Amino acid sequence: MTSDDIDFVITWVNDSDKDWQRQRAIAAGEPESQFSDGSDVRYRDWGLLRYWFRAVDECAPWVHRIHLVTDTRLPEWLDTTHSKLNVVDGRELKGNDVNTFSSRSIESQLHRIDGLTEKYVYFNDDFFLGAPVEKSFYFRNGLPYGVNVPTILADGDLRAHAMLHSSGLINRNFSRTQYLRQVVKRTLRPASGTTLLRTPLFLASSRIPPVSDVHVAIPLLKSVVEEAYAAEPEAIDQARRTVFRSRNEIAPIYYAQMWHLAKGAYFARSRRSIGTFFSLADSNIRSVVEAITHGQVAQFCLNDGNVKDFPHVRDQVVSAFDKRYPEQSSFEMTRGPQPW
Template sequence: MAILKNVEPDVDIVVTWVDDNDIEWRETRDRFKNSENDSEAQSDLRFRDWDLLRYWFRGIANYAPWVRRVYLVTVNPVPKWLNLDNGKVVVVHHEDFIPRVYLPTYNSRVIELNLHRIEGLSENFVYFNDDYFLCKPTKKSHFFKGDLPRAMAVSNSLSVGDNISHAMLNNIQLLNENFSKHHVLRESPLKWFNLKYGIAMLQNLALLPWPRFTGFHNHHLPLALKRSVAEEIWNREFDALDRTSRSRFRQFTDVNPFLISWWSICSGKFAPAHLKKYGRYFQLDQVGVAPVVDSIRKQKYSTICINDGSVPDLDAAKREIQSAFESILSEPCRFER
C-alpha cells in the first residue's frame, strides 16, 4: 500500500497595482479628490507608478516558482507586455470582487480588506503591494509553515499623529474587543516568547504588565494571509470593515490589512518567524536611492519594500532603480510576451 506524503497547501500571490498614467483613471479620481479633506491620503505619491512592474513579475518567476497563481489586482488596463495566455497569471479588476457599493475607491485599504472575495483565490495567499519586490530565491516555507502563516508575535507601543498610525490603533481596538491578552499569552506562550524573534522578544517582556494589547510589530513587507481569517473578521466586525470600505480615500477611522495578520496571531494560528531577517523596508525620502540600489544589486534581502517619497530627481531615481533590477533580473520571464 502506497504511503501518501504530506502535501503542502497551495499558495497564491496577490499584487495590487495602479497606473497613474491612465488618463481616464486620473480624471475619475480627481472628480472625487477635492471633496475629501485629507491631503495626505490624496497625495500623488500614493498613486504614481515607477515602471517596475515588469521586474516584480520577473522576481516572482525567478524567486517564487512554487506559486500556484498570481493575481494582478488593478483598475487600469494591463501592460501590453503582460502575457495573459500564461496559465499562472489572473487579472482581477476592482468590480470583479469588491462590492459595488464601495466603488470607485482610491483607498488601498478597501481593496486589501476585500481580497478574500477574489474568485478562485487559494485559502493561503501572500499579499504584495506593488512596491514589494523579491530579490533572491524564496521558499513557500518563507511565508507559510504548512497551513500556518509566518508572523511575529512581538508587542509594540503605538502613537497617534498620522493616518497609518491611526489605522493601526483602530486595529488594536478591535483586537482588544475580541481577544483577552492574558488568555492569548497563556494559550500560546512559546509563540510569544520565542527565541526566533531575537532581541525583539524583549519588547514582549517590557510590555507584559500592560493588561491589553498596545500594538504589534509592523514589518511593512509581504503579508502571509488566510481567506478564512478575513471572512471571520468581516463576520465579527462588519461595521468597522464596512466603514473603512466606504472611505473613498484613506481616513483616520480606517482599519488596515495588518488586522488580518494580527488576528491570526491572537488566535494562535500562526508560525513564529523573525521576518526582518528576510526583508528590508526603505522609505525613499528618508534613506535616498543609493541604499536601495545597493541592496538590489548585492541581493542582500529576499524581499524589499521601496516606499515612495519625495526625491530630488524622480526620473534619475527611476533609472537608477530600474538599472539595479536589470542587473539581477535582465531576462524576460514567462509572464511576459
C-alpha cells in the same frame, strides 16, 4: 488545487490611465476630511511591475497562481493569457456601489477573489522578492509567519491611526490573557530573534497593544481572514467605502494579521529574517541599489514617500532591477513595448 498550493495577490495602479486620473480628480474635488490622504505618491508608478514578475519567476517558481488586482489599464507587455495569471477587476471586487482610491478599500475584499487558495501571500506593488524562497519561508505546518512584537505609535500619522483602530477591534474580540497565552506559546522562542527584547512591553499595557507592521509580503490564511472580517462587518464595510485614506478607518490587512496573532495561527520569525524596509525618500540610494542587485535580501519594500529628485532616483532603481533581473519573465510578451 491542493492544500499545499500558495497563491500570490498583488494590487497595482497604473497612474497614467486617463480615465482613472479623471475619476480620481472628481473624487478629490468632493468634500473630504482634512485628514484624508489623496497624495500623488500613493499612486505613483515607478515602472517596476515587470521586475516584480521577473523576481517571482526566478525566486518563487512554485507559486500556484498570481492574482493581479487593479482597476486601471494593464501594461501592454503583460501576457494576460498566462496560465498562472488571473487579472482581477478591482472595481467589481469592491462593488459597484463605491468609487474608491484607497488601498484599504480593495484590501478589505481580497479574500473574495474567485479561486483564491487557502494559503496566500499579499504584496503591495512596492513589495519585492530579492532572493529565492521556498514555500516554507511563508508557511510551516500550515501556518503563516508572524512577527508578534508590540510597537509604539505617534499621533498624526494616518497609518498609526489605522493600526490603533485595528488593535482596538482585536481588544474587542480577544482578552489580554488570551493574547498573552499565544505570545508565550508562539513567540517566546529563539526564532523571534532580538524582537524578544520588546515582548515585556506586552506586560506594561493593560490592553493588547498594536504590533509592529512588517511592511513586506504578508502570508495569510483565507479562512482566518474571513473569520476576522465576519467578526467586525461594519469596520470592514467602512474601509471598503473609504474614498481616500483617513484617520477614521482600519487597515484591513494589518487587522487580519493581528487576528492571526491573537488566535496563535502563525509561526514566529524575527523582523530581520523576513525582509528589509526602505523609504526611498530617506534611505541612502546606494543601500537600496545594493539590496536589489546583490540578491542577499529575501524580500524588501521600496516605499515611495516624498522623493525629491524622482526621475533620478527612479532611473537608478530601474537600472538596478534591470541588472538583477535582465531576462524577460514568462509573464511578458516576447516582443512587447518597454515600460512606460
